[in-house]
Amino acid sequence: EADIYQTPRYLVIGTGKKITLECSQTMGHDKMYWYQQDPGMELHLIHYSYGVNSTEKGDLSSESTVSRIRTEHFPLTLESARPSHTSQYLCASSPRQGGTETQYFGPGTRLLVL
Amino acid sequence: AQTVTQSQPEMSVQEAETVTLSCTYDTSESNYYLFWYKQPPSRQMILVIRQEAYKQQNATENRFSVNFQKAAKSFSLKISDSQLGDTAMYFCAFLPGGTDSWGKLQFGAGTQVVVTP
Numbered sequence: 001e002a003d004i005y006q007t008p009r010y011l012v013i014g015t016g017k018k019i020t021l022e023c024s025q026t027m028g029h030d031k032m033y034w035y036q037q038d039p040g041m042e043l044h045l046i047h048y049s050y051g052v053n054s055t056e057k058g059d060l061s062s063e064s065t066v067s068r069i070r071t072e073h074f075p076l077t078l079e080s081a082r083p084s085h086t087s088q089y090l091c092a093s094s095p096r097q098g099g100t101e102t103q104y105f106g107p108g109t110r111l112l113v114l
Numbered sequence: 115a116q117t118v119t120q121s122q123p124e125m126s127v128q129e130a131e132t133v134t135l136s137c138t139y140d141t142s143e144s145n146y147y148l149f150w151y152k153q154p155p156s157r158q159m160i161l162v163i164r165q166e167a168y169k170q171q172n173a174t175e176n177r178f179s180v181n182f183q184k185a186a187k188s189f190s191l192k193i194s195d196s197q198l199g200d201t202a203m204y205f206c207a208f209l210p211g212g213t214d215s216w217g218k219l220q221f222g223a224g225t226q227v228v229v230t231p
Contacts, residue, residue, distance in 0.1 A: 033219075041153075041203055043221045059218070090159055101147050101209050103219055105159035 003027055006091050006106035013081055014114050021076045021109045023091030030096035032074040033103065036060060037088040049074055051096070081113045118208050120222035127196045128230050134181075135191045135225045137206030143167075145211030148182065148189045149219070154202040162204070165189065167211070196229045203227075 004025040013019055023032065034047040035058075045058030049068040063085070064078050074093075078085055088110050092103040117140045127133035139148070150162040165173045165182050173180050177197075181190045193200055206222040 041224050043205070045218060048218070088157060092159075101211070102149070102161060102164055103209075104161065105151075107156070107158045110157070 004091065004093055004104055004106040006089075006109050008109060009107060010110050010112075012112045012114065015080075015082055017081050019078050019081055019111070021089055021091075021111070023074045023076070023106055024072050025074075025093040025104075025106075026072060027093065027095075027104070028071065029093035029104075030071070031094045031103075032068065033092040033094075034058070034064075034066060034074070034076050035090040035092065036062065037090055037108075039087075043090070047076065081111075083113045086111060086113050118206055118220050118222040120206055120225050122225045123223075124226040124228065126228045126230060127193070129196055129198060131196055132192060132194050133196060133227060135193075135204055135206075135227070137189045137191070137222055139187050139189065139206075139208045139220075141187070141208065141210070143210050147209040147211060148180075149207040149209070150178070150180070150189075150191045151205045151207060152200075152202040153205065153224075154199075159205075163191070193227070198229050198231065201227060201229045 007022045030051045032049045035043045036046050037043050044060035046062040047066040049055050055066050066076050088108050090108045091106040094103045119138045146167045148165045152160050152162050163173050163175045163178050177194045179192045203224045205224045208220045
């Protein structure tokens with residue numbers, strides 16, 4: 001069982017609000033990721049990080065931003081939430097090397113923007 | 115670019131029976147990893163099994179096993195002795211092994227498995 005945490009688990013918020021989705025892992029993994037999962041269940045990579053002070057945009061364009069100031073912490077921020085941001089957001093992490101590239105996922109945050 | 119195809123949107127199986135989920139992928143890479151993840155109604159994404167492309171031996175994890183056919187680019191998952199708790203969406207995922215991939219998992223569209231009593 002992986003030690004990766006996401007808060008909040010559920011969030012209902014009004015349009016225009018700023019929100020931050022938290023993700024933390026205690027495994028010392030260098031790589032961290034954010035995925036967006038739409039109602040059709042398809043997963044899309046929206047952000048990833050190789051390590052501290054490293055962030056990259058993923059394959060799906062997103063209005064969200066991320067930061068990586070500490071190894072264990074990779075928060076995602078939406079400056080102004082919109083109904084189109086309604087989705088499930090999954091955070092994951094993996095070690096940089098060592099023969100295993102397995103990504104371990106957090107429990108997810110379900111976001112509903114009204 | 116790699117693509118992952120799961121051609122079965124939904125599969126139903128009775129308890130204690132066996133079900134096989136198909137997955138094919140397209141890549142020009144020679145070194146890569148393949149995974150099966152399950153996502154139960156709780157929406158937690160849980161690793162089921164992983165396979166390194168350079169290993170010919172099929173991975174096994176308790177009741178879960180894979181049939182990895184590298185030449186055919188096929189990676190099927192077999193669930194034996196199905197249990198009600200196996201009800202979940204199952205995702206096949208591909209990860210290139212090169213350092214420039216930086217962990218970009220490519221997921222299939224998923225197969226919903228329903229285990230019935």
